[in-house]
Amino acid sequence: MVALVKENAPILIVIASLFSAYLLPVFMQYRRYGIVGFLALATQFFVLFGGIFLATQVLAKGSFRYILAGWEAPWGLEITIDPLSTLFLIMIGLINLLILVYALPSLADELGNKVRATWFLTLFMLLTAALCGMALCHDLFNLYVFIEVATISGCAIVGAKGDARSTEATFKYLILATLGSCFVLGGIGFLYNLTGNLNMLFVNHELAQTWSNYQYALWVSLSFFIVGFGIKSAVFPLHVWLPDAHSSAITPASAVLSAISVKGYVLGLVKVFYIAVGPLIVASLNISDILLLLGMGSIIAGSIFAIAQTELKRRFAFSTIAQIGYIFLGLGLNNQAGLTGAFFHIFSHALIKTALFLIAGFILIKTGKSQIKDLTGIGKQMPLTMGAFTVVSLGMTGIPLFSGFIGKWNLLLGSLEAGNWLAILVLLAGSILAAIYLFPIIKQAYFTTNQDYAELKENTIMIVPILILAGTVLLLGIFPRPVLTLASQAASMLLGQ
Amino acid sequence: MELTIGAKLLNNYPFLGSLIIFGIGCYTVLSNSNLLKKLLGINIMESSIFLFYVATGNIRGGVPPIVDLAQPEALYINPLPTGLMLTGIVVSISVTGFALALIIKLYRFYGTMDANEIFEIRNEGKNNGSSS
Structure with a gap:
């Protein structure tokens, strides 16, 4: 059992967060709020220790890939475990754990009742799962799916308070973040069009040989990514949604959005630019x-x-x-x-x-x-x-x-x-x-x-x-x-x- | 045969069309103050991306990718981008549903669906709150 968990730790981190997200409402149905809090904390512990465990493995024997369900790369999905993704996993686990310790005693008061608090924790877990997925994924479309999950759950935890100000901020965030997702999806479409692959490693190999033929198309694609990820990670001219969303949400939500969520989109940008396209091409364009x-x-x-x-x-x-x-x-x-x-x-x-x-x-x-x-x-x-x-x-x-x-x-x-x-x-x-x-x-x-x-x-x-x-x-x-x-x-x- | 840029663009008209629709959608989102029209703009943008992907997989004169032993040399279109767009459509629907729910909630709070009017109402509330 322990060996099985150790072997499949990368995917179990994502699956554990997703499962606990959907288990929390079940315990809520039977009014076991103690178990709800315990499960949420235990999941974040698992993410944190999983991250530390994978980091020791990466430091000992270098980056490695985990193949999902035994299907090799061109057909199946891959997950990479490298220093960058383990750094992110440790960060997500540590910060979320501390935020939950802070939030659990006051969440029910802040949101009105325990049912709403449980739904908030569900969204929190979904956000965790999506961010862990973004840290681990090695496939462009997989990245897009996790970005969307993170966006929708991120918007929803801004609006969890349910008053007029936070609802308005949520709508603004949702529209602009979806605009960003459209740009990211468009950029992925261009890269797929140019290379015929979605796996980042294959895209990289393909582009390394042929990129000089498609300079303009590649430039358009990378610009799409900059606008998309720029809106989502709120760099200066594209930041308009962030102040409203982060200041009107309840404290744990603003903490997790400001500390981790925006960094997740920066990580997406890093993965596309440095792993899929390659630093040389990015610099020469x-x-x-x-x-x-x-x-x-x-x-x-x-x-x-x-x-x-x-x-x-x-x-x-x-x-x-x-x-x-x-x-x-x-x-x-x-x-x-x-x-x-x-x-x-x-x-x-x-x-x-x-x-x-x-x-x-x-x-x-x-x-x-x-x-x-x-x-x-x-x-x-x-x-x-x-x-x-x-x-x-x-x-x-x-x-x-x-x-x-x-x-x-x-x-x-x-x-x-x-x-x-x-x-x-x-x-x-x-x-x-x-x-x-x-x-x-x-x-x-x-x-x-x-x-x-x-x-x-x-x-x-x-x-x-x-x-x-x-x-x-x-x-x-x-x-x-x-x-x-x-x-x-x-x-x-x-x-x- | 060397093609001019115009001929290349016409030859790849689905991509040209999808980028024009993308621009229309983007303009709709950013220029309209009506929340419902903003949402429509998002949907137009997403549809243009779907068109882009489906056009990527298409081959002119290709047949659907179901192996037909009678025609061993048939050109099959690539089903992968079309399959990916199923995910895209699911995402689009969930975003639309969520945004519609938010619009209803905002309408109950402010009695309007216009972003500018909401902004004015909120500012009035803030000024009254500070003066009293």
Whole structure:
């Protein structure tokens, strides 16, 4: 039994999440809400340990492929297990587990009743399954199917609250995300037309020989992918849906969407551009420069919009756009250090942004305040929470000893290697802008006093995930080795070194 | 025989047509403020992609891919893109259903299906809320 699970771990991760998604409503029918919560937690544990197990295997003996149902590649589907996908699996498992620990005690209150809470968990599990599938898949159409599942379940958890504002945000998100899906499907159609294959490895082999005959068609196809994945991962000119969707959803939903879901679409872009098409072709068609431009625009514009926001969650939502910019910039640099930095930044931003959204939600539950100007003297009322907030803010700005530093340092090294002075300036400006939109909150929390001074009770289980996340940010800044190894191996795998 | 670009485009008219329909759909989504028309635009875009895929698999003069021993040299069309589009249609239907449900919900909240009017109503509510 254990051997069977170990052998088929890659697909079992996806299947377990899908099955638990459909089992949760069954337990709800018999009012076993304890089992519902336990099952949800156990599934995320399984994803996390599955990811760690596969990562040790990949580090020990290199990337490998898992063949579904014994049908070899041209006929059947394949799954790849490489450093990049295991990094994503660990990230998904860890973040979702912590979000669930935070959410389970308060979910029924926040959504009204336990039935709605169970449906929310079902959507959460579907999103997990789709994101794990996107991390593992090795086939273009398979990627599209998982993207669609992630999109629809992602839209639905925004609307789970059911009030007017979140419903409107859901509709906006759904229309724009479906527009993005159409573009992605169109891009896949072009690639299929050019190569006659959907398996990424075969597409790569085919294009390596014949791509110079179809430069224009390939360019159109890659542009379709940039627009499609750009809308879904909310880079600057295509970001309009994100602030509404991420700030109007309930806390666990905004945390999972901002920390993981947008990164899943970036992963889709990486898979298409670097595995299916190949970094050389992408660079020689000047697509890398477009990615670089989008990334720089996102960093500057997202940060400036974030400074202008007066609501805590909206400020964090705009900050997500800026941080996605760093990842796009790293991809656009198209060298070892740049990609390593981008992948490390994906992981560290997931930790930081989850912590920020959970803190915003925790403050909202405890004090009922969501505007930044109302948070005077909160540092004395909630010392643990604001301590964690200080740690993750320092991480976000990229101060050494915090996890944000390692990613940005590698991005800087990559820009130096590429000789791109504009990128270096933008990276430094981005850090300063992040300090401008985060540090005033800390200053206001500690150095102003509040009239209704009272110690708020922080000793609930909801504070635990926030403290764990802040601790991990600190720990990863001092000992980045495990994640950095996976990130740099993923970069060298994608660049074919 | 070297074909001009115009002749190439005419020769591949299904692809040209599908891209034109794609553009029409995209324009409909982005330019209309009526939520229902936005949804129609999404459906038009998806249909154009379906046409693109089906045209990819088609061969002029080809026969359906059912092996006929009487005609050993028949040209079979490629069934794979058509099969893929079954998945695409399922996705399209579920998105449409979900979006329609959201439109009904929005109509109950705001009493209108126009994105601009919803925006105005929401802003009024916000201003009243802050002044009172």
